[in-house]
Amino acid sequence: MADPSTIPLAHHFEDQEQQHETTAIGMWAFLLSEVMFFGGLFTAYLVYRNRYPEAFLEASGKLDVTLGTLNTAVLIGSSLTMALAVRAAHMGSRGGVVRWLLATIIAAGIFLGVKAVEYSHKFHDGLVPGANYAFKGTASADTELFFALYFGATGMHALHMVIGVGLMAVVAWRWRPNNVVQHPDGVEVLGLYWHFVDLVWIFLFPLLYLLGRHV
Amino acid sequence: MNPLTVTAVPKPKRNFWNHDFSVKSWLLTEDHKRIGILYLLSITLFFFLGGVMAVLIRLELLTPAGDLVQAETYNKLFTMHGVVMVFFFLLPSIPAVFGNxxxxxxxxxxxxxFPKLNLLSWYIYMVGGVFTLFVVFKGGVDTGWTFYTPYSSTYANSHVIAAALGIFITGFSSILTGVNxxxxxxxxxxxxxxxFRLPxxxxxxxxxxxxxxxGTxxxxxxxxxxxxxxxxRLGVFDPELGGDPLLFQHLFWFYSHPAVYIMILPGMGVISEIIACFSRKRIFGYRFVAFSSMAIAALGFLVWGHHMFTTGQSVFASLVFSLLTFLVAIPSAIKVFNWTATLYKGSISFSTPMLYALGFIGLFAIGGLTGLFLGCLGLDIHVHDTYFIVAHFHYVMVGGMVMAFLGAIHFWWPKMTGFMYSEFLAKIAAAIIFVGFNMTFFPQFVLGYLGMPRRYHVYPEEFQVLNVLSTAGASILGFGFLLPAFYLIYSLKAGRRAGPDPWQAKGLEWTVDSPPHPHNFETVPVVTEGAYEYGPEEVKRG
Known part of the structure; x- marks a missing residue:
């Protein structure tokens, strides 16, 4: 553990324990809010998948499972590097925090890069609603709704990742070796946020990519 | 003014107003008290902006013909009135000002x-507000504050996206305040x-x-x-692309019904404080009142379908939503009965905050009970989208929340500024507001029951008498709302010093100086008793 006496304490807290618990409960409350945000999208997905099961099945077949699986692995790996950054913060290892955060940023970059490749494929295949939608399928015209939800949900998820990358860059910069002592809580709640973003993908991946692949 | 009292209470030397006068110290403040003041100024601005629109609406409705504004302009007026009042006044009002x-x-x-997050929430609110002001000056939006699809998403030719963005952005300020x-x-x-010792x-x-x-x-x-x-043209709510406009209504009301409780619950908290102080008694059934707030919050998430009785949702869903709507009446009634029981054998004084609190109880009771009318499946078909519902929610939002807001500002003004306002003028204003409010909105219950639909700028001639009455009431109400702005500001110049506890109220906020020190407490207080320990006999019972 880092020497507790050197960790900064904000003026309105009594002690480190109070500061730590308050910060954590704040982030958990915010994540509750995030759950409800994505909950709205998942509700829309449930309603329409239930209404147009064949169209969803057919449209899901147009997604690239290989790239999706690759991205799932990359994202789970980034959760590991993030957990290691949190551990380094609690041990007071500045170099460790910076290294593991950079590793997480790189993983996020790979994920977003792959996502960009997937998006451009969809664009070339005429699968972007509102822009150039051409795929009618055999089931009905409602395959377009699937892609509307696909771009809506993965787009919102990607936006959360971009915000996360920005926050990681700021925190990594603050933990640079010759800066003043930083509070490990900052890395810890950032970790909570990142695991949440990871978890959203764990739900999105099967719901979007793996329709019709269950035995 | 009594010269003795001027000298009796010395001005606290260092407080959150005078410890730094620079503009920067306000714009970058992390002090919850200063952020509360910033919110107070901003929401007051939006309140009067929304009020101007209300005045124009009432003026148009003075005559049956559409002679003041065109139909399109009228649509924009009631939409902007709703958007500004709901999202930029009512939702932040008590939490962001007095909660903060x-x-x-x-x-x-x-x-x-999280002091920095708190400041951020004010900036986010202001950015959302700038979007809304932009919409107002660019010509408004005409979808109604509910933004129902597919009109809002496909057909409306007004500034829907900018208005929606403004609401979206302010939503984050609400979330951050809640987290904090x-x-x-x-x-x-x-x-x-x-x-269970919390106020x-x-x-x-x-x-x-x-x-x-x-919800947000x-x-x-x-x-x-x-x-x-x-x-x-993403199509999630567009029937042409397979989407369902009803899904929009479900998602919208899943938030916007609980949002009604965001607007009324903080007001109920204010009323509990005021009733206890001016009856010199503990709140009767403290735990019931505390848990009734939680019950309202929980049940509030389960009743959104009562906004959709006429939209063609399943009859069984409507039955369940109707039942759950009636259940909300139970915790609400617990509060009203317990406040009334608190008054019983209390040592009541009719100071200005108490006048507003008593007004709240009566008006909220009317607003709440007419909500039960609307929760009845059969009766709702008759009064749906009429002035009955307009009157109902104005009794809750204006008769409830705005009364509570005014009660709060009169109760804690001495704490915030250190000055007492003119009690005489304040009582007159309270009476004017009460009369004006009832004269404006009670006729609308009758109008709605007789069948006058909402959101039209013309109406049959037989409705004119009641509409004239309503507009006359609105003029009185508008005048009443202007009064506090004047005598409260005047009190900063000529009011007598309040001292730490001008009402002899209980609670930690009354133990510190008025206005409080930037860091509130010299030493962290230790609490040894419950809230509202007024009078020796009450202590014994506790």
């Missing part, structure tokens, strides 16, 4: 849990301040914060989908 200012003081803390309050109430209570104001803000955190993101994603549909 008072929660740390009531809890014995030096600040809210939850963390503060959980972890920043002074030693000895257990959950009921804190309980009601806890319940409010839960709704802010759980749902309307946020809904607004995003509407904007995407308008920009890119």
């Amino acid at each position: 200012f008072l929660l740390p003081l009531m809890l014995g803390a030096r600040d809210l849990a 309050f939850i963390a503060t109430i959980h972890k920043m209570r002074a030693p000895g301040l257990t959950w 009921l104001f804190v309980w009601s803000h806890y319940a409010t914060s839960l709704i802010m955190v759980l 993101p749902v309307v946020a994603i809904t607004i995003v989908l509407v904007a995407l549909e308008r920009l890119f």
